[in-house]
Amino acid sequence: MVEEISFALSEEQQMMQDTVRQLVQANVIDAIHQWDENRLLDKQAVQKFWELGIIQSMIPEEYGGYGMGSSPVLHTLVLEELAYGDMAFAVYAMLPALFVLPVVNLGSEEQKGKYLPEFCNESFIPATLALNELSVGFDVWNCETKAEKKANSYVINGKKCFVPLADEARYMIVVANYEGNPHLFIVDKDEKGLSVGEREKNCGWWALPTFEVTLENCTIPESNKLGDETAFNWLIQRTRTAMAAIGTGISRASYEYSKKYAKERQQFGEPIASRQSIAFMIAEMAYEVDAMRLLTWKAASAIELGMDANRESFLAKIYAGEMTMKITDYGVQILGGHGYIRDHPVERYYRNGRSIAISEAMAII
Amino acid sequence: MIQLVTPDYIKTLQDNMHKLAEGVLRPISRKYDEAEHEYPKELDMFRGIKVMARPKKKKEGESSVSNEEKKPKRGANLGMVVTIEEMCWGDAALLLSFPNAGLGNAAILAVANDEQLERFGNKWAAMAITEPGAGSDSGAITTTATRDGDYWILNGEKIFVTCADRSEVVVVWATVDKKAGKSGIKSFVVEKGTPGFTLEHLEHKLGIRASDTGTFVLSDCRIPYSNILGDPEVKMSTEGFKGVMKTFDNTRPLVASMATGIARAAVEFTREQYEKKGYTFDYKKNLSNVSAVEREWYLMDANVEAMRLLTWRAAWMADNNQFNNLEASMAKAKAGRYATLITQRCSELLGPVGYSTQFLAEKWMRDSKIMDIFEGTGQIQHLIIARNVLEMSSKELK
Numbered sequence: 001m002v003e004e005i006s007f008a009l010s011e012e013q014q015m016m017q018d019t020v021r022q023l024v025q026a027n028v029i030d031a032i033h034q035w036d037e038n039r040l041l042d043k044q045a046v047q048k049f050w051e052l053g054i055i056q057s058m059i060p061e062e063y064g065g066y067g068m069g070s071s072p073v074l075h076t077l078v079l080e081e082l083a084y085g086d087m088a089f090a091v092y093a094m095l096p097a098l099f100v101l102p103v104v105n106l107g108s109e110e111q112k113g114k115y116l117p118e119f120c121n122e123s124f125i126p127a128t129l130a131l132n133e134l135s136v137g138f139d140v141w142n143c144e145t146k147a148e149k150k151a152n153s154y155v156i157n158g159k160k161c162f163v164p165l166a167d168e169a170r171y172m173i174v175v176a177n178y179e180g181n182p183h184l185f186i187v188d189k190d191e192k193g194l195s196v197g198e199r200e201k202n203c204g205w206w207a208l209p210t211f212e213v214t215l216e217n218c219t220i221p222e223s224n225k226l227g228d229e230t231a232f233n234w235l236i237q238r239t240r241t242a243m244a245a246i247g248t249g250i251s252r253a254s255y256e257y258s259k260k261y262a263k264e265r266q267q268f269g270e271p272i273a274s275r276q277s278i279a280f281m282i283a284e285m286a287y288e289v290d291a292m293r294l295l296t297w298k299a300a301s302a303i304e305l306g307m308d309a310n311r312e313s314f315l316a317k318i319y320a321g322e323m324t325m326k327i328t329d330y331g332v333q334i335l336g337g338h339g340y341i342r343d344h345p346v347e348r349y350y351r352n353g354r355s356i357a358i359s360e361a362m363a364i365i
Numbered sequence: 366m367i368q369l370v371t372p373d374y375i376k377t378l379q380d381n382m383h384k385l386a387e388g389v390l391r392p393i394s395r396k397y398d399e400a401e402h403e404y405p406k407e408l409d410m411f412r413g414i415k416v417m418a419r420p421k422k423k424k425e426g427e428s429s430v431s432n433e434e435k436k437p438k439r440g441a442n443l444g445m446v447v448t449i450e451e452m453c454w455g456d457a458a459l460l461l462s463f464p465n466a467g468l469g470n471a472a473i474l475a476v477a478n479d480e481q482l483e484r485f486g487n488k489w490a491a492m493a494i495t496e497p498g499a500g501s502d503s504g505a506i507t508t509t510a511t512r513d514g515d516y517w518i519l520n521g522e523k524i525f526v527t528c529a530d531r532s533e534v535v536v537v538w539a540t541v542d543k544k545a546g547k548s549g550i551k552s553f554v555v556e557k558g559t560p561g562f563t564l565e566h567l568e569h570k571l572g573i574r575a576s577d578t579g580t581f582v583l584s585d586c587r588i589p590y591s592n593i594l595g596d597p598e599v600k601m602s603t604e605g606f607k608g609v610m611k612t613f614d615n616t617r618p619l620v621a622s623m624a625t626g627i628a629r630a631a632v633e634f635t636r637e638q639y640e641k642k643g644y645t646f647d648y649k650k651n652l653s654n655v656s657a658v659e660r661e662w663y664l665m666d667a668n669v670e671a672m673r674l675l676t677w678r679a680a681w682m683a684d685n686n687q688f689n690n691l692e693a694s695m696a697k698a699k700a701g702r703y704a705t706l707i708t709q710r711c712s713e714l715l716g717p718v719g720y721s722t723q724f725l726a727e728k729w730m731r732d733s734k735i736m737d738i739f740e741g742t743g744q745i746q747h748l749i750i751a752r753n754v755l756e757m758s759s760k761e762l763k
Contacts, residue, residue: 002372006437007678008685010366073367139654233649263755274762279751280744286754287675287695294674295667298369305370314648319667321652360651 002305007294009077016074020081023048028085032207036348041089041207043124049093050124054078058097058104063112064120070101072238072300075365076245080293083249087352088208090246091362095164098364099127099171102184102235106227111186115171128169130160130187130213131361140175140182140236140360145215147176147185152222154178154185156193156215162359166196166211173226174215184226184235193218204351237299237309239361240317244296246363247320247356251292254331254349255285261344262334272334281330288323295319300365321357328353369674374439375447382448386455394456397575398728402567404531405462405575412464440684442615446622446676453626454633457732458575460623467528468492468616469536472552475612476595485554491532493523493581501745503538504547504606508583510539510593517553517593519561519586525739529564529579533557536594537583545599547606554592561586572731614693617740618679621696624704624736625672631711631729632665638715658714665707672700691753698746701737708733 009017027045035041054075059065075097082090100119103111119125133144145158156176166172174185187194197212227234259282262273272278299312331346332339339346355362371379389407397405452460469490477485499505508521519539526535534556542549555562565580636646644659652660675696682689708730712719719726737743752762 002368002370003374004368004437004439005370005372005375005443005677005681006366006368007681008367008437013367137653139651141649141651236649259755263757273751273755273757276748276751276762279755279757279762280747282755283698283747283750286750287699290678290692290695291671291675291699294369294678295670297367298670298674301367301369304368307370311648314650314663315667315670318652318663319671322664322667357652 013074013077017077017081019052020049020078021084023052024081024085024089028089032086032089033342033345033348035207036086036088037206037342039206040209041086041092045089046093046124049082051122055094055096055100056120058100059116059120060104060112063116065116070104072241072303072365073297076241076296076300079242079245079363079365080249080252080296083246084253085249086207086348087246087250087355087362088205090249091164091205092208094242094363095169096125096127098129098239098361099169099173101238101364102173102226102231103186106184106231106234108223110223111226115186118170125170126165126168128164128166128172129175129361130163130166130172131175132160132162132359133158134161134212140232143175143177143182145174145176147178147183149178149222150219153219154222154225156185156187156218156220158215160213160215161200162202162210162362163196163213164208164210164362166213167199167209172213174213175232176215179229181229182232183229184231185220186224186226187215187218187220191218191220202355204348204353204355206348233310235364236360237303237313238364240313241296241299241303241309242363242365243356243359243361244292244299244313244316244320245365247324247353248289248292248296250349250353250356251285251289251320251324251327254328254346254353255282255289257344257346257349258282258285258331258334258339261338265335278334281334285327285330288327292316292320292323303365317360318357324353324356375443378444378447379451382451383454386451386453390452390455390459394459394725395722395728397456397459397462399574401569401574402530402577403575404577405459408459408462408464437681438684440681442618442680442683443677446618446680449619449622450626450629450673450676453623454630455626456575457623457627457736458573461527461573461576462531464531465489467532469528469532469534469554471616472536472594472612473554476552480591481554481594485534488533489528489531490554491526491528491535493526493535493537495525496522497524501742503610504550506538506540506550507543508537508539509543510541510551510553512541512590513587515590516587517590519553519555519583519588521583522565523581523583525568526579526581527576529581530567530577535562535581537581541597542599545601547603548601549599550606551597552594553588554594555583555586555588559586559588571734572728573735611690613740614679614688614690615683617693617697617746618676618683618689620736620740621672621676621679621693621700624700624733625669625676627729627733627736628665628672628700628704628707629669631708631726631733632662632669634724634726635662635665635711635714638718661710661714665710668703668707672696672703675699691750694741694746694749694753697741698743698750701746702743704733704736 057066057068058070061067147154147156195214200210265272295316299316302309302312328350469492510517540549561584563582565582568578679689679692679696712730
């Protein structure tokens with residue numbers, strides 16, 4: 001029974017949005033350019049986000065968490081704000097959730113008891129997800145990475161890419177094809193047969209260390225399989241919606257920056273914003289950012305109500321993938337030559353924005 | 366709290382309206398496209414139904430902000446856009462032909478006094494704003510209304526009037542004082558049959574052909590003084606004109622929902638046709654692993670959803686007493702443009718089926734084009750949005 005529709009934030013949602021926005025303003029906005037150039041962000045900022053307790057809140061009290069449950073809608077608000085600062089920062093800061101949320105929701109009692117208490121710590125604990133593979137037209141529903149059952153264990157073989165913080169992560173969820181369907185497996189970092197490669201160099205996400213991970217006859221106990229054959233479907237709806245939320249954040253950043261620039265930049269004796277060719281691009285950016293956000297909120301609302309959100313999350317994701325490219329492209333274009341120079345952030349939004357349509361899972365709600 | 370899943374009461378409304386659109390409008394859609402201006406007599410069944418109602422006036426002393434204010438309200442605007450989307454999934458031109466549901470009716474309901482409501486409330490009312498020299502610039506109209514004792518004398522020409530033939534009265538915009546600019550513009554109810562009021566001709570159009578769009582000539586047309594809507598006094602401010610323009614904040618989401626309905630019809634039909642060819646559409650897939658046709662279809666489906674959500678937001682804000690000038694224009698800008706693009710692409714993807722008049726896809730492509738034009742062109746919407754978000758005046762951003 002769904003009674004009402006509402007486009008307004010509740011007080012709690014407003015408060016969370018404000019809190020994360022302020023955190024990003026104070027810790028990310030001025031520093032991000034240097035982080036991006038140095039290929040390394042300041043872990044202090046991640047720690048400050050950790051201290052908000054968003055991830056600890058997802059964990060039930062019996063395992064040491066705050067037991068607040070998790071709200072997909074609230075998480076989209078958080079992700080948009082983080083990604084407004086920088087996508088690499090957003091992925092980094094929310095990364096433990098990619099491990100914690102699936103364990104909380106799909107894990108056995110044994111798995112919950114084994115893994116969750118560690119994440120109720122006072123300091124940031126890295127854990128990650130290995131999904132992507134470096135192949136043309138990679139299809140998440142048909143991974144090259146395969147799992148086989150042998151006696152009381154699973155043997156995993158394959159190669160993953162874009163695995164954030166794989167070098168530090170204590171645990172990772174590996175997506176592998178088992179009996180023709182993608183399944184989730186928990187792999188300890190020190191597991192034999194798992195090796196983390198060199199840090200990757202990507203088009204964007206410069207402040208986020210990502211790695212190739214190779215699994216060679218990596219043998220894990222039977223009890224490390226997470227959930228059943230429906231687990232991946234559970235996961236992908238939440239990660240697709242999260243990607244859409246990140247796309248919204250990046251796009252909003254590009255929109256706001258180029259809007260401000262267009263009012264300040266003088267050519268022919270007047271601000272370039274007073275020309276329709278520029279102003280109409282800005283108008284389009286304004287409503288496409290809103291449209292993206294509304295699609296994201298709709299998918300998150302459906303997930304929050306416990307409904308199957310395949311359609312909603314898919315539409316939110318593909319819309320954000322498409323529109324983030326368009327909007328961040330406009331951002332660079334409005335700044336012209338200056339937009340192409342790395343002193344302005346619009347080129348970073350453009351590089352990072354490209355990944356929304358490419359990766360299916362860099363975060364979760 | 367944000368909650369965008371379609372509520373059950375809206376679903377029920379959608380289902381009911383959909384049945385009506387499917388059962389009554391779709392079967393006669395082609396017939397009246399071809400018959401052009403002929404009145405669709407099948408729509409007589411709606412004659413008794415009150416399509417529009419006068420907004421409830423607040424009682425004196427009733428505060429507009431109550432404790433309940435924060436709770437989302439179920440309002441007429443959202444119900445209206447939901448209804449219109451379904452009806453236009455059926456046929457947009459027929460929706461425009463619904464008896465007693467003209468734009469003029471909306472204006473009369475909004476501003477008429479009790480005596481005027483008594484006289485005109487039950488009549489089909491068209492709205493005449495546009496002139497040969499005044500399109501988007503409605504402040505530039507030249508039709509005049511001159512007072513002569515107990516009468517007004519109207520002179521001028523009005524074009525693009527929807528329901529020109531079928532309406533019983535027409536709400537005509539005219540200036541009572543050209544020097545006063547926008548402040549001098551007032552609206553007047555002119556009854557059909559008044560001497561000097563002639564329906565000059567009906568237009569032949571690209572689409573929405575069932576809708577009878579026409580041109581009126583007013584030549585020393587004499588109407589009672591009491592036929593003026595609103596305050597007759599010319600105030601030297603543009604507040605009055607702005608008030609009139611504000612009614613567009615409520616009508617733009619309606620046009621956006623019309624656009625959404627047509628686009629959805631095209632997208633659904635395209636899917637059905639491709640499914641017959643053996644394609645399957647599955648929202649679990651991933652865009653880099655589908656054919657170009659499927660990819661395009663998914664993106665069109667996502668765009669229809671975007672059009673709808675922007676429209677619903679604008680309507681929901683109106684229902685919750687929030688100023689929605691920006692959001693109304695956003696919905697109209699997006700939906701008007703994308704309905705045009707989507708129906709074009711569907712026609713192309715369908716090939717001969719999208720061009721033959723044996724099917725409706727070519728008609729939807731023609732019908733949808735008006736959605737990016739009337740109630741303010743897409744360009745005007747972009748101007749409104751840009752001025753708003755850039756905080757620039759109409760002088761700073763022309």
